[in-house]
Amino acid sequence: MPKPRKRLAGAAGPTGPDNKGPAGKRTKTKNPVGTSATLGNSSPEKTSASKNCGKNLSSYWLMKSEPESRLEKGVDVKFSIEDLKAQPKQTACWDGVRNYQFTNGLCSGQCLHTSLGVLAKARNFLRAMQLGQEAFFYHSNCKEPGIAGLVKIVKEAYPDHTQFEKNNPHYDPSSKEDNPKWSMVDVQFVRMMKRYITLAELKTHYQAHKTTGGPLKNMALFTRQRLSVQPLTREEFDFILSLEEKEPS
DNA sequence: GCCAACGTTGGC
C-alpha cells in the first residue's frame, strides 16, 4: 500500500460516523463531513487522557498527506491542502491511519513529551487531539515535501468507518464494529502558510539545532520519520511559524 | 519473547 494516509484509531466515538467519503486518501481523507462532523464530543478515552495528563499533552500537531496521485488498492490517495479547501466547510475526516504507534494510552505513566522517544504512535496521537487544536498540513511523498498550511481539529476522535468497508484500502477485517480499532478526527482548513516551508529548510534548521540546542532539535519529523500524525511542542510550532516571515534559508 | 523476514513509508 502506498502510504498510510491517515490513520486513526478511534474507538471511542459516541456516534457512528455517517460520512462515507470516497476512500481515504493518504493521510487525510477528504470526506465531506457534513453530518457527522458536528458532534464534537470527546470520547471517553480522550477525556480521560486529558484528565490524566492534559498539561503534558501536546497542543500542536503535524499531519502528513500526499498531494500527488498515487493508487493504493486501486484508490487514489491524493489529498492536498487544496483538496481540503475544496471540501464543504473546508472540512474533511482524517481517516486511514492504521499505525498504532503508540500502544499505550497516552497517559499510561508518562506523557507525550517524555514518551516521544519511546512511544509515539499515530493512532494514539489522533486520539489525543482536542477540539480547536492546530496542526500543520504537511505534503509528503511528492516533489517538494513541506508544510503547506494550517488546519484545526473540529471533531475529536471517533471510529474510522473505513475500517469496516471491504473495498476500502483501509479495511481491517480484524476490527469489530462494537470495538473499533481505528479512529479518525475531522480537520478544517485554517489558512495557507504565508510561504511554503520545505522539508529541506526544516532539515537545515533541525541539523543546526541539534548542535545549538535550538527549538527543532528533537522534531518528530526527523526523529520519528514514519509517524504520519505527530505532536509538536509549542516551541517547535512557534519557530516554524516564525519562518514564514523570513527569507527561505 | 527473540529475531529474521517482510512490508510500508517517504525522501531523494
Place this chain on the structure above:
DNA sequence: GCCAACGTTGGC
C-alpha cells in the same frame, strides 16, 4: 524508481 528506515509478523 531506488532504497534506507523502521514497523509488523510469525516461526521457534
